[in-house]
Amino acid sequence: MIEISHLTKTFGDVTAVHDLTFSVQPGEVTGFLGPNGSGKTTTMRMILGLHRPTSGSATVNGKNYRDLAAPLTEVGALLDAKALHPGRTARHHLRALALSNGISTSRVAEVLNIVGLSSVADKRAGEFSLGMSQRLGIAAAILGDPGILMFDEPVNGLDPEGIRWVREFFRFLASEGRTVLVSSHLMSEMQLTADRFIIIGRGRLITQGTQDELSVHVRSTVRVVTGDNDALAALMTQRGWTLEREGDGLHVTGGSARDIGALAFDNQIAVYELSPLNASLEEAFMELTAGEAQYTGKVQEA
Amino acid sequence: MSRTTLATVTRAEFAKFRTARSYVIGLIVLVVLFIGMGILISGLQNVRVSDHHGGFTASEFDSTAFALIGYFFAQFAGGVIGALFVTSEFATGSIRTTLAAVPRRGLFVIAKAIVVTVIVGIASEIAAFVSFFAGTAIQPRSAFDVVSNKVVDLPIASLSGQGVLRAVLMSGLYVTLLTLLGVGLGLIVRHTAGTISIFVGLIFIVPLISLALPTGWQQGLDKILPSNLGQSMIAISQPANSFSAGPAALLLGAYALGFLLLGYVLTNRRDV
DSSP states (O other), X not given: OEEEEEEEEEETTEEEEEEEEEEEOTTSEXXXXXXXXXXXXXXXXXXXXXXXXXXXXXXXXXXXXXXXXXXXXXXEEESOTTOSOTTSBHHHXXXXXXXXXXXXXXXXXXXXXXXXXXXXXXXXXXXXXXXXXXXXXXXXXXTTOOSEEEEESTTTTOXXXXXXXXXXXXXXXXXXXXXXXXXXXXXHHHHTTOSEEEEEXXXXXXXXXXXXXXXXXXXXXXXXXXXXXXXXXXXXXXXXXXXXXXXXXXXXXXXXXXHHHHHHHHTTOOEEEEEEEEOOHHHHXXXXXXXXXXXXXXXXXX | OOOOOHHHHHHHHHHHHHTOHHHHHHHHHHHHHHHHHHHHHHHHHHXXXXXXXXXXXXXXXXXXXXXXXXXXXXXXXXXXXXXXXXXXXXXXXXXXXXXXXXXXXXXXXXXXXXXXHHHHHHHHHHHHHHHHXXXXXXXXXXXXXXXXXXXXXXXXXXXXXXXXXXXXXXXXXXXXXXXXXXXXXXXXXXXXXXXXXXXXXXXXXXXXXXXXXXXXXXXXXXXXOHHHHHHHHHOSSOOSSOOOHHHHHHHHHHHHHHHHHHHXXXXXXXXX
């Protein structure tokens, strides 16, 4: 279990993380979402004792990270896949980590096998692709068989097969009762992996909850095409639903497809097309974080 | 139940030293420079004594100093090894992986210092003895002395001679202490190029600055410069205005410790 309480971090006059409070529970995958520069990595570094909080606290299993007797056996983390000496082989890299925490070195071959790097174990890590480095980082994270795991943007550089593998692997780790925190700037990616979401923007908590809880932020629109759009439009407006004309149909917000179908039937209007246009969680995320992105690009209109 | 202790962290740092090519190459360079320069300078003495026009003063022939001259070159290899062992962690970003595994930063600093001291210490002492034996073995035995105007036997040093064993041991110790100084400097500066520049500056540039100072200051500063402390440590007979070997070694040790301590304080405070 990870507990973050009123965590704040400032660098000079820049506030990277502001009064963040949340907890990450065991047994589920928690998605840590936010645009680039929103403070996800800074928060994770504070959890690992790499950054000192300006105020507030971050604890793991109720303790400060620096007070853990053998940190790698309680918390495994992949922050930056390339954060290793490029001249050392994958095996030697993991071996040194195991030695530092008094973990049996026989575990090295095991984790290399789990992440599928056994065949390149004696290659220098500097020659690894980003995807292979991510796998090596995951191997390092699970080295001490920890109950808490943190991964910062772990799918970067992975091929589709690799992405599917990490998804399943994270779900498996959570199913074993571990606490799994995975950061990403892509909701579409986390939607398939995470049970619960923590969404931040500019270092502040925007919202948190399960997928269902977040769905309230999802506006669902229904497209309807009928024999008498005008008559139906008048009826729907009376009920307080909002609508827009789109081509030969109407886009309705406020009523479900079922409501609209029933309304048309009651008023003997022929329905030619009735289809829910569900906004994705991704769109909800984009909307929630819209004013919060640190770096935004604009598409020049022609 | 596994625990992170000084013993486990030191074992890990040993493994890291052995498994990265740069440190091993640095160590080879250190040993080759130490022994190679001792042999070269000792061997060149044969050319000097055979050059009758140059004039050779037998009383200036310092057998021990010629055989151990390599320490002066080896100290740079040592400084680079010490600096790199720390700065490469910052340069590659592996410092985060390292400190996430070992969050008690004092353990990290002490383990780095222990590993460098043991490895460079053993290599330097071996190099010192090899250099001493090889150097003295090829030094000229006699020469025409311009002062007495006749051929005289040259005093070739042997380990049983007054202060010779101490000089050999001290030359290895000097290189080791300078390597430790490199570790401390690396922790303070964190950038490889910056660390090495400052290290070289301490050895070469500060003595030049000293030349621009008033005589009184100059003597005071010269006495405590690392390179002059090194000369004091390996001298058989102490030159004027210098410490004797023991106090010189202690002062140099205090420098190394001071840099390490400052390095620790900064490492403990900083975000990585």
